[in-house]
């Protein structure tokens with residue numbers, strides 16, 4: 001008995017202690033200290049102590065005129081990084097708790113031209129092999145036209161999607177993309193600046209979705225609410241339901257009349273309202289001001305994002321509710337910042353810039369989140385609107401890592417989604433340099 005109680009006390013002690021972590025450090029090494037073609041190196045350990053980065057500036061530059069970039073792409077999930085939620089663990093029987101399980105720990109520099117393959121329909125190309133469709137026609141990747149039979153969404157031309165008939169013989173044909181508030185089943189059926197969701201409580205009850213314009217609604221607007229993990233609202237629920245709102249944040253209206261009574265006795269939330277983040281609170285320090293500094297070494301203390309949980313009304317003080325997010329390491333050794341900015345002015349501004357880019361896009365909807373496509377002829381093209389959207393998205397996505405100038409400089413050079421790397425367009429650069437070589441050769445022959 002004594003042993004048993006001792007064990008459970010020990011377990012409790014470990015659990016209580018497991019939220020204390022030590023943050024890794026990101027270094028920005030000089031090119032000389034490293035192989036010329038390597039741009040990132042993880043320390044192969046868990047907990048993670050050091051992640052090193054190296055610039056690709058010297059790579060192949062002397063031999064070939066094309067821009068090098070680092071193949072590190074965190075959102076793709078192939079490379080090891082670190083995670084505040086598992087950083088305290090030093091032994092576990094779950095492989096997924098290890099930062100290095102099933103991950104690459106090194107990344108190479110590549111010529112920007114080498115990533116210009118597998119392009120969706122609508123992208124500019126110089127040869128068939130650039131395109132996913134393997135059909136480069138008049139400088140653009142060409143897919144199936146509206147009305148032709150298709151197997152996959154990616155088969156159809158930009159501006160259309162593969163629609164499956166609901167009646168015999170169930171053909172699937174490329175169909176023009178839906179306009180806003182037309183009925184849909186999936187996001188890719190909607191235009192680039194829309195997504196497929198429940199526009200109202202009634203549509204949520206009837207399970208009817210429509211193409212809704214992204215980030216378009218003011219605080220107070222309603223939509224149908226859906227939580228995949230019903231009963232327990234996650235951060236993703238606030239974010240996904242909030243895509244209709246300018247602020248990016250919606251909350252579930254938890255009132256009897258807005259609960260769907262399931263036949264099995266459970267209740268589901270079905271109405272959401274747009275709101276915005278009113279303040280960020282960190283219990284040890286109270287209300288935080290921008291950029292929301294916190295102590296990342298104690299992961300049991302979380303940042304609370306508070307929002308008004310009622311319709312806008314200046315006459316009265318509105319009730320507020322909150323959800324909490326982690327404190328992220330700043331990767332500079334000591335500092336930490338709240339990990340998410342959902343619903344804040346900074347987030348709203350980034351979504352508005354992204355929306356501007358998407359609204360002028362005629363690219364394939366599979367390229368919705370691909371800023372390289374938006375720089376191409378099907379998109380808004382190069383310019384301030386695109387550059388501002390890329391930078392704003394980068395600074396929202398990596399909030400804690402852009403606060404220290406040196407860390408920002410490191411990740412800017414190696415992360416594929418930075419403005420620096422997104423500006424590198426292999427195909428065009430290659431074509432221009434080939435044109436230049438031809439011109440020089442031409443001059444020599446004259």
Ligand SMILES: *[C@@H]1O[C@H](CO)[C@@H](O)[C@H](O)[C@H]1NC(C)=O
Nearest residue numbers: 114115117118119131132154
């Ligand atoms: C191109 O896409 C196809 C199908 O999506 C995939 O099998 C292939 O590996 C991709 N190739 C490259 C080089 O990414």
Ligand SMILES: *[C@@H]1O[C@H](CO)[C@@H](O)[C@H](O)[C@H]1NC(C)=O
Nearest residue numbers: 229230231232233234235324
């Ligand atoms: C709800 O989610 C939180 C955080 O993930 C978790 O700690 C809690 O146990 C969950 N509650 C239920 C009822 O699933």
Ligand SMILES: *[C@@H]1O[C@H](CO)[C@@H](O)[C@H](O)[C@H]1NC(C)=O
Nearest residue numbers: 230231232233252254255269
């Ligand atoms: C909704 O409100 C009820 C009663 O106040 C509460 O028990 C329940 O946890 C709330 N649900 C959510 C998801 O907040």
Ligand SMILES: *[C@@H]1O[C@H](CO)[C@@H](O)[C@H](O)[C@H]1NC(C)=O
Nearest residue numbers: 256257258259260261267270
């Ligand atoms: C669900 O049932 C409650 C009574 O348990 C009722 O008051 C409420 O109006 C019902 N909600 C809906 C959306 O029908």
Ligand SMILES: *[C@@H]1O[C@H](CO)[C@@H](O)[C@H](O)[C@H]1NC(C)=O
Nearest residue numbers: 230262263264265266267268
């Ligand atoms: C109750 O019904 C809902 C939807 O009809 C379903 O998602 C949920 O899993 C069911 N819950 C239980 C406990 O069976």
Ligand SMILES: *[C@@H]1O[C@H](CO)[C@@H](O)[C@H](O)[C@H]1NC(C)=O
Nearest residue numbers: 020021294295296297298299
């Ligand atoms: C941060 O939290 C850790 C662990 O709780 C603590 O040891 C440290 O003193 C804190 N740092 C600051 C600056 O409060």
Ligand SMILES: *[C@@H]1O[C@H](CO)[C@@H](O)[C@H](O)[C@H]1NC(C)=O
Nearest residue numbers: 020283284298299300301302
């Ligand atoms: C970590 O933060 C929690 C919540 O604020 C606090 O209760 C706890 O004492 C802190 N732990 C340490 C070691 O500072």
Ligand SMILES: *[C@@H]1O[C@H](CO)[C@@H](O)[C@H](O)[C@H]1NC(C)=O
Nearest residue numbers: 220221222253273309310311
């Ligand atoms: C939700 O929005 C609707 C319509 O805008 C409004 O009538 C209702 O009062 C709002 N509810 C809350 C709790 O904000």
Ligand SMILES: *[C@@H]1O[C@H](CO)[C@@H](O)[C@H](O)[C@H]1NC(C)=O
Nearest residue numbers: 276277278308314316317318
């Ligand atoms: C929340 O409501 C208060 C009034 O109670 C208002 O002053 C404040 O601007 C609102 N915050 C947001 C983010 O809308």
